Amino acid sequence: xxxxxxxxxxxxxxxxxxxxxxxxxxxxxxxxxxxxxxxxxxxxxxxxxxxxxxxxxxxxxxxxxxxxxxxxxxxxxxxxxxxxxxxxxxxxxxxxxxxxxxxxxxxxxxxxxxxxxxxxxxxxxxxxxxxxxxxxxx
Numbered sequence: 001x002x003x004x005x006x007x008x009x010x011x012x013x014x015x016x017x018x019x020x021x022x023x024x025x026x027x028x029x030x031x032x033x034x035x036x037x038x039x040x041x042x043x044x045x046x047x048x049x050x051x052x053x054x055x056x057x058x059x060x061x062x063x064x065x066x067x068x069x070x071x072x073x074x075x076x077x078x079x080x081x082x083x084x085x086x087x088x089x090x091x092x093x094x095x096x097x098x099x100x101x102x103x104x105x106x107x108x109x110x111x112x113x114x115x116x117x118x119x120x121x122x123x124x125x126x127x128x129x130x131x132x133x134x135x136x137x138x
Contacts, residue, residue, distance in 0.1 A: 003132065006056040010048060011124055018044035022116050033112050037085055037119070038078070045074050048127075057136035066135060073130040081123035088115035 018040040025036035049070050053059045059066060092102050092111035102111045 003056060004128075007052070007128055007132070010051040010056060011128070013051070014044035014048045015120055015124070017047055018120060019117070022113070026116070027110060027113055033085070033089065033116070034082070037082070037116055040116075041074075041078055041081065041123070052131060052136060059136050061136070069135040070131070073127060073135055077123050077127040077130065080126050081119045084122040085115055085119035088118040091115075 021040035021043045022036045025031040025039060026033055049067070053066070089112045091098055092105075092115055105111055105114055
């Protein structure tokens with residue numbers, strides 16, 4: 001249970017880092033959504049590895065093996081995230097049944113930024129399971 005609590009604390013920090021990077025790159029600088037999303041996840045991923053290895057799981061595993069596993073999980077989780085991002089962005093910008101909601105949310109942010117938030121939730125769920133069961137296992 002303590003791992004889950006610590007993971008969530010780290011996850012909140014990672015999410016804030018990721019969303020802040022995406023906000024600056026996509027929302028403010030108007031960079032491409034996918035590039036902004038990827039760079040946000042890289043920034044959050046670096047923080048995630050360091051914090052989870054040192055503080056959460058207190059890993060003593062061989063670093064080279066652990067880093068490779070971490071990168072594999074990161075890429076798989078990111079792939080799932082990207083699919084959720086593209087699907088959410090498509091629905092929020094093209095689905096007629098969602099047009100009123102998208103118009104309303106546009107008062108506060110780009111609908112594609114909301115798609116990034118949705119995709120981030122998917123990423124957190126997938127990555128936690130894989131990090132715990134495979135990367136930082138003892």
